[in-house]
Amino acid sequence: MKFYSTQRSSPHISFLEAAEKGLAPDGGLYMPETFPGLDLPFENGNPDISLTSLAKTCSYPYLKEDLTVDEIGRLIDDAIHFDAPLVQLDEDLFVLELFHGPTLAFKDFGARFMARLFSAYRTKNRGDLVILVATSGDTGGAVANGFYGLPGVHVCLLYPEGKVSDVQRKQMTTLGENVTALEISGTFDDCQRLVKSAFSDEKLNGDLNLSSANSINIARLLPQSFYYLHACFQLKKLTQIPPVFSVPSGNFGNLTAGLFAEKMGMPVQKFLAATNSNDVVPNYLSGREFSPSPSIQTISNAMDVGDPSNFARIRALFGQDDEAIRNHLWGAAFSDDKIRSKIKETHQRHKYVADPHTTVGLLAVDLYRRDTGDQSPAIVLSTAHPSKFADVVEEETGTKVEIPVRLKKATEKNEESIPLHANYEALKAFLKRTY
């Protein structure tokens, strides 16, 4: 299968080529030309089908030009070695827990899949690859963990000094081996600027194989469709009505992956685009123009996005038809105050501790049901473990959040990072010296 650019003026290329490029030369995002009709047995199939076997079935049509069946199988087993359980809160309310991976965020699915894809291909074909990533927090940890210890790839992370949380920093600085953390004396924007300068430095790119791992990469998106499909199989044990999916969103990669799953045959009633105060998409869905704005800082900070990059993909999926998008997606935005009181209510009513991001999804279900009267079963995607945002969660629930052993272990190790000025010459010198 070939992949096209949403800008429509780049050559169509294979999955692996699209993954290595990241962004298309015309500035567009890569999309599959078609979606395979997988004919998955949702109606009466095997409800005990595993996430990994589903993932293998689903990825084969996309990857078969680049990897063998055995290579795909090994890649999936190694990348997705954790579950995505569907937890029932109420008769028709479910939470799909996507935080059982090593860094406790759903980004582990995409980052680990992409890392293994790059590594499988690199060791087979060419010299070492250097993955350069600017991060404001969650992405760095997931990418670092995904690539950690893999042959043929090095990861170099740039994060702004003093502007990431302790846990987030430790997830980047305690791994070592092929993972190097650079602490930049500057802002996230400085980190991004440095990375962009490196990518556009032709001389440097002639000496080193540089690649990116940011969230617009198709290799991070595709594996996220697998857990939607698996959620439907888990749900089928209990009900026969197509579900509503509520997706706490920032860059809208996760929601786009849900649309991919639907194209592959998944039954869906509606997608809820749930955001914090960064309300560009809910505004658009309510009939206004799509008008990006500077991001607003909130307590669900992994969703603080003012110009959601995957929106171009959503438009492409609906053939640029605004009305069709507005019919199938319903949107709502919620303030920090609303999120805080819902964390408390969820704990009291359901005995469930939800992180601020997941809580935005829970709020959207309430409002959607009140607005539309639709009582279809609802699945809220839970994107992070509450212990990653312990301050807020403990304040609202009045109970201590337990830190999972795997996170505790990671944060007890020695930290190592290299301080660097926010200066391109300094970064270039470092890269040349190190790789």
Ligand SMILES: *Cc1c(COP(=O)(O)O)cnc(C)c1O
């Ligand atoms: C990245 C992230 C999101 C937003 O996902 P998008 O795919 O960018 O919409 C939501 N919650 C958490 C915890 C995240 O890390």
